Amino acid sequence: MNAKNEITGMQLFFIIVQTQIGVGILSMPTDIGKIAKQDAWISMMLAGITVQIIVLLYMFLLSKFPEDTYYGMVNKCFGSIFGKLIMFAYIIYFLSVLVVSMTGFYQIIASWIFFETPKWVILLLFAVPAVYMARENVVLLARFKMLISFLLPLLFVILSWVYFHPQFLYLLPVGGTGTQAILEGIKPAIFALMGFEAYLFFGYYVKMNRKKELRKAAFATAFVTSFYVFTIITTQVFFYIEELIIVPYPVLYIMKALEFTLLERIDLIFLTIWMIIALSSFISFLFLAANTLEQFFSKGKHTLMVYISIVISYIAALLPTSISSMDKLTSILLSTSLVFTAAIPLITLLLSFIRKLPGKDIKS
Amino acid sequence: MEKDNKTNTHNPDKKVCEFDSLDDLFSDVSFFLGNTQDFIRRSISYDDGEAVCMYIQNLLNSNKLEQAIEWFQRSMWAVGDVTHTVNFKYVSETETINDIGLRIIKAEALLWAKKDGKWLGVSIECPVEHYRAIEEPKNEQIVRGSHAGFNESLFTNIHQVRTKLRTKHLVVRYLTIGKESNTSCVIMYLDNVANQMNVEEYIMRVQAIESDMAFSIGYMEEFIEDDSWSPFPQFLNTERPDRVVANLSEGRIALMMEGSPTALLAPVNFFSFYQSPDDFNGRFLVGSFYRLLRLGSFLIALLLPALYIAIISFHFEIIPNDLSLPAKRAVEGIPYVPLLEALVLELTIELIREAGIRLPNPIGQTIGIVGGLVIGDAVVNAGLISNLMIIVVALTAISSFVVPSVEMNTTVRILRFPFMVLASMFGLFGIAIGATLLTIHLIKLESLRSPYLSPLAPFHWKGAKDLFVRLPSWKQNTRSADASPINKKRQGNSRWWTHEREK
Known part of the structure; x- marks a missing residue:
């Protein structure tokens, strides 16, 4: 019962959901809307299907190497020298994800509630609970994710308020922006779905009924995609598309406009809930960064690695002063992220076929 | 030679059978017990000779002891032996002084006699029972x-x-x-x-x-x-x-x-502190309602002052239009920051509570009235604290006393102070960070190696039957998993007759 380092498929499901829904959800409708206009939800769905295919690839990889962590697979397929290099690249990748999400978090907080509070204070408040959680083992992490997931229905309920006065006409004409625009919209949509790589890393910890449980968890992306599609449609039936493009955080603006008898500014409540969910996503990446470091140094202690990763990313997040340089880093990260989430796993899989590694098929 | 003899006599591992006389035995046991003055020796004569009864006076019921000794004397006279009864037990002569001493401390009276060169030991149990009657806690x-x-x-x-x-x-x-x-x-x-x-x-x-x-x-x-x-x-x-x-x-x-x-x-788990036997004595709807009320009171007691501070000092716009003017009027003119207001008032309530516990009942009530009504009213009239704050603090205090467990009650009352400080520094953001830290802490916490937030994290559907609401007793056929019972099934279907009647 107290077995360390073993999670169920359901827990993996929520880990992935909570990793995917992060800082991005507030700006995501605008980002996609800029390109795909009123058909942003179609782009999101297509992106969801793409990601689902990548997740299937992960599932295949995981069942081929049931006893290895992802880095174990990489080492087996690429050899230990290349393996180390790739691991190092992953460390850089995760650390920059940490930096980017910290900065994104700060930007929203600074532009919405705390205009004057220094950056280091807000980031510190963000980092402390993250470290407190991420230094624990994966079982506790999974429990945390599961508990936090009870906040998602709350977001859903608050958003549903829009449907008292929806303008479905704003969604028309369906497909009117053309195939080109819709396909281009897939790119920012996939970035909004980033975090699905958690499947690859946390899938290792699913040990009981591995195949069945892994299959269960694969629906996490579908769940997140449908949540995002819902969010996009909600923003679009509220804002006309021309408005939506100007508004940076459409979800928050919707909340600000809605009025309740008990509370006036529901957006502040929404932002508070979002904060916890963003923190939860950040915790996953912090855990992964520490985990990667741990395996990179073979015998690293997890707690120490968490401290190292948070210190590096905290300092790095404080360094860039201008927003434009941060945006540049974000765009670089986004365009390289597909290398880490799709390309390297795919090459690993191909190499494992070419080198004919004895992949065990588990039957339990 | 003499020295050697002395150490020998006071050796706590010396066995009873190694002693020559009753006097030696008694003095050794007495020495073992530090020559305490409530260690009593009574010489008893019985049919065959002399016996010595040793015990600690204050641990034994003297009436019962008297009866027991009488019984001993009589049966020795009649049968030449004593039978084992509930209170009578033979003690082996190979017991050491150490063993005997411990027996005496545990409220046994020991009777030793020397019979035909052998030691005869009997232990008599007749402890004093001065206890409170069974009454409601x-x-x-x-x-x-x-x-x-x-x-x-x-x-x-x-x-x-x-x-x-x-x-x-x-x-x-x-x-x-x-x-x-x-x-x-x-x-x-x-x-x-x-x-x-x-x-x-x-x-x-x-x-x-x-x-x-x-x-x-x-x-x-x-x-x-x-x-x-x-x-x-x-x-x-x-x-x-x-x-x-x-x-x-x-x-x-x-x-x-x-x-x-x-x-x-x-x-x-956390939720057992919020269960009361009343939930199960009443019918399930009522039980569930009060269960929910109690869990809600946990949140109120923990967060209400913090929320108030956050809203007044950071997010005033969150108050709906109709309420904002009265709220502003109440807060206006108060010389102190909301945190200070809240801290002073909360600490006053803690003072009243602490004072009320130690005092006899009638005075305790007076303290409550003086503290609650007089201070509350005067402090608002003096313009030191806003009347909204009084409402918040009073509601918080009441909520914190709803918990059916004393320890959880104190926990909640202490925990709201860090939340208040966080709220005064970072508003709702601070509360969210505090709540996250608290959640993580609860997830990490274990009770006897079992997760503390059990039916919630890790989540079990079956455990949730007795969590926020209490389902009817006949529905709770399985035991909750948090104590990891080896036998999960609690009961079978008690209401098979509902279908029987339909036939």
Whole structure:
């Protein structure tokens, strides 16, 4: 019962959901809307299907190497020298994800509630609970994710308020922006779905009924995609598309406009809930960064690695002063992220076929 | 030579059969007990000769002892032997001074006689029983149901549990803690439900206690709890036999101690602190309603002052239009920041509470009235504190007393201070960070190696039947998983006749 380092498929499901829904959800409708206009939800769905295919690839990889962590697979397929290099690249990748999400978090907080509070204070408040959680083992992490997931229905309920006065006409004409625009919209949509790589890393910890449980968890992306599609449609039936493009955080603006008898500014409540969910996503990446470091140094202690990763990313997040340089880093990260989430796993899989590694098929 | 002899006489490992005379034996035992003056020697003559009865005066009931000695004399005269009875036991002559001393400390009277060159030892048990009557515990009163409570006698406490659970599966294990006080403790569990791993763990922890004395069960709790730095209690304290029995049948384990009317139950989860026997005595709708109310009171007691501070000092715009003017009027002209207002008032309430506990009842009420009404009214009139703040603090205080467990109650009252500070610094953001930290802490916390937030994290559907709401008793056919019982099934279908009637 107290077995360390073993999670169920359901827990993996929520880990992935909570990793995917992060800082991005507030700006995501605008980002996609800029390109795909009123058909942003179609782009999101297509992106969801793409990601689902990548997740299937992960599932295949995981069942081929049931006893290895992802880095174990990489080492087996690429050899230990290349393996180390790739691991190092992953460390850089995760650390920059940490930096980017910290900065994104700060930007929203600074532009919405705390205009004057220094950056280091807000980031510190963000980092402390993250470290407190991420230094624990994966079982506790999974429990945390599961508990936090009870906040998602709350977001859903608050958003549903829009449907008292929806303008479905704003969604028309369906497909009117053309195939080109819709396909281009897939790119920012996939970035909004980033975090699905958690499947690859946390899938290792699913040990009981591995195949069945892994299959269960694969629906996490579908769940997140449908949540995002819902969010996009909600923003679009509220804002006309021309408005939506100007508004940076459409979800928050919707909340600000809605009025309740008990509370006036529901957006502040929404932002508070979002904060916890963003923190939860950040915790996953912090855990992964520490985990990667741990395996990179073979015998690293997890707690120490968490401290190292948070210190590096905290300092790095404080360094860039201008927003434009941060945006540049974000765009670089986004365009390289597909290398880490799709390309390297795919090459690993191909190499494992070419080198004919004895992949065990588990039957339990 | 003489020196050697002396050390020899006071050797605590010397056996009784090595002594020559009754006087030597008595003086050695007396020396072992530090020549204490309440150690009594009574010489008794019986049929065959002389015997000596030794005991500690204050531990024994002298009437009963007198009867027992009479019985001894008579049976020695008639039969030349004594039979074993409940109170009479033969003591082997190979026992050492050490053993004898311990027996005497544990309220036995020892009769020693020398017969045909052999030692005859009899132990007589007749302890004094000066205990409180069985009455309802003052801090856990309920409306309906049993009004019995534990008292300070371990004997009657076990009796109360036994009479409620007449099963062969109820196991009572005696342990002794306290190197000097030698307090006897019991661990009780149902061996067909409780997980043996938990039982072993509990016993191991109790046995590991290296304390010289066992002051009370609350004192022992600190030795055995999982995380002493946590503000949350990890063992459930209760003085109610019905609560203990209900928990035992869930697979939990109870520790009781001589001299404490409290049972220490583990492994428990957060939600067991919010259950009261009243939930189960009433019907399920009512029980569920009050359960929800109590859990809501947890949030109110924890967060309401913090939310108030956050809203007044950071997010005034969150107040709806119609309320904003009255709110502004109330807050205006108050010279202090909301945090200070809240702290002063909260601390005043804590003062009133602390003062009220120690004072006799009539004065305690007066303190409540003076503290609550007079200070509350005067402080608003003087313009020191806004009347909204009074409402908030009063509501918080009431909510914090709703918890049916004293320890959880104090936890909640202490925890709201950090939340207030966080709220005054970072508003809602600070509260969210505090709440996250608290959640993470609760997730990490364990009670006897079982997760503290059990039916919620890790999540079990089946455990949720008795979580926020209480489903009807006949629906709760499985035991909750947090105590990891070995036998999950609690009961079968008791209401098969509902279908029977339809036929």
